[in-house]
Amino acid sequence: MSAHADTPAIPISFKRRAHDAVHDAQLRKNFRGAMDFLMAKRAAQFPDGDELERLRAFGNRVRARALSKLPDLLQRLEANLTRNGVKVHWAETVDEANAIVHQIVAAHEAKQVIKGKSMVSEEMEMNHYLEGHGVDCLESDMGEFIVQLGNEKPSHIIMPAIHLNAGQVASLFHDKLEVDYTEDVDRLIQIGRETLRRKFFEADIGVSGVNFAIAETGSLLLVENEGNGRMSTTVPPVHIAVTGIEKVVENLRDVVPLLSLLTRSATGQPITTYVNVISGPRKADELDGPQEVHLVLLDNGRSQAFADSELRQTLNCIRCGACMNHCPVYTRIGGHAYGTVYPGPIGKIVTPHMLGLEATRDLPSASSLCGACGEVCPVKIPIPAILRRLREENVRPPAAEPHHMRGQGSKYSRRERYTWKAWRTLNTSPRLYRLFGLAATRLSGLIPADIGPWTEHRSAPKPAARTLHELARDHLGED
Amino acid sequence: MSSPHSSVATPQATRLAPPLAGARNYPAQKPAEVYLFGTCVLDLFFPEAGMDAIRLLEREGIRVHFPQGQSCCGQPAYTSGYTDEAREVARAQLALFSHDWPVVVPSGSCAGMFRHHYAELFHDEPATLRQVEALAARTYELAEFLLEVCRIQLDDRGSPIKVALHTSCSARREMGTHVHGRSLLSQLGQVERVDHDHESECCGFGGTFCVRMPDISGAMVRDKTAALAGAGADAVVSADCGCLLNINGAFEKQQQSLRGEHLASFLLRRTGGKSDGVQS
Incomplete structure (x- = not known):
């Protein structure tokens, strides 16, 4: 079926990983329970459906306006951040972004980095890169701390360790931190905090992500619940923020609806425990804060999405994770099965721009297009429509113009194309269609009991004795 | 802590989707004539519906x-x-409805294809687009048409029964x-509609999804059938034939006795009509 048998590891093993995940009872139980919990929390935050719809429409317009003048806003952001004393760096690729971070690290002869939660740093595989250069990176978000301790990757963009239950975390802490085994969640968190506390003071550099980069004021807004974000960005002498170019908004007023949508959609909180607004390094008369603040703005394929009016809507995303919380596929397979930094519905539409369609060719197909993601998206990204569009890009001939995406035609198959052309002929020729109906109903006994993937979980469908075309003609006459 | 491990019972069991953008205006009078677009799945597998x-x-x-001359709405492609x-198959259907009668579709996702997606297919063919928009404006899903245009009054003549309703996601x-669907069932005095676990979650059909991703789709339909079977319902009804298939x-593979029935057949039978009964 495939014209490309030798594509990279991610696509080939997606189905295999999905197979393993749906048969992992503990994993299924953990995700079902956690997603139910998160859906209920979000629903409780939006008791008024009309208010929610108005706010979503508002959020969508704010994001669309920001993207409509993205180059201009990025320039204003850079100018205002620079005026505030923040050094702005531009990276087209993750390699460039890592090289920039490494230069800063090397200039300070830094040995230890402490990190607040940042999905862009996951995109860069910053920990792995810096460790290769002899620099220790420690995750300070509790979920990230847990997955780092277990030598795993995040399974959710907001709750990185959501795939684990308390017992699994207890075993991990017992093994790796050599503490007494306890499933007491408060005690486990306390153990984590004690370990991290020392590290905040020892670190040479703090790294964080950014939720909103505000062009008008030249400031970086960061939400979090554990205080680790504030510690990471204020205690070490140098702070490096990394973010994607789409995170810019025009002004502080624009943040108001987006922040409300973000925290309510993500964790079902009216507001997070901490909201950090970072507007530059420590000033001469200030007693604390970093002496240097850097911002690395990463493209990594976002410009490709930006160039197409439909795909551009992908960049509306404010990374709340509601789409994955409500996704029946994500709930069944969990985040790791996707094999990508961003899992779930948003991962399926954003990752093809980062890695190309060859490396992500199965992801657009891994959806029933049920629409749950699009329904809850706080900024109204039409995720099902974009998934359908990616399927179209996936099956277009690889050389067809215009070329919208890297890896176009990665599922192009002449056999499949001929099948659909035959389907078209059948369904555009009434006589042929009725003949097919007659054959299917009269010869239904010939349908084998095993018809591939369908009958793994279902009995073979049995056509009726006569088609509706026939019954209707008998009843109503020829029309 | 990152892993909330307490589960909340069926948070979406009864949650309804947000109200549709822009309420639809229905004609004041029911028409004398309509077209029926039967859909390809119903044509072969549920003609009695x-x-x-x-x-x-x-x-x-x-x-x-x-x-x-009708065949398929084009949705699979x-x-x-x-x-x-898909566009060429859609074009062939467009040619069928020359009178301005309403087009009634006994399958929600196919009705949705006419109503919402044909315009995307023909966005750069202005003349066809006008035709498509006119078609969309007079396309109704069967339950919607019975309820909102016919303003049907159902007289339940059946014995007491508990029913679970499955609705296609799209x-x-x-x-x-x-x-x-809920509103029509509520008119039936002896019918008690029961909720099922994760009612608003997809059954795993998704057109070609069910054969492209058999493991995931299989896990979804196993959960859906377990929820329906566990709801305490005597019958399962749905107005979408892909989901029913x-x-x-x-259900059959699991050797369960429960089967889903098309809403049209259920309504007709409950109100004293004789269901076509071509197929059990």
């Missing part, structure tokens, strides 16, 4: 026309990314079929 839809409409005093093929989100195939 199509006939029962025709009988329900006729009982409302409406003359039904079934253009014999459209959702698989074969847009050109139909529910694009056409509000859950509202119409999926759910019934899984």
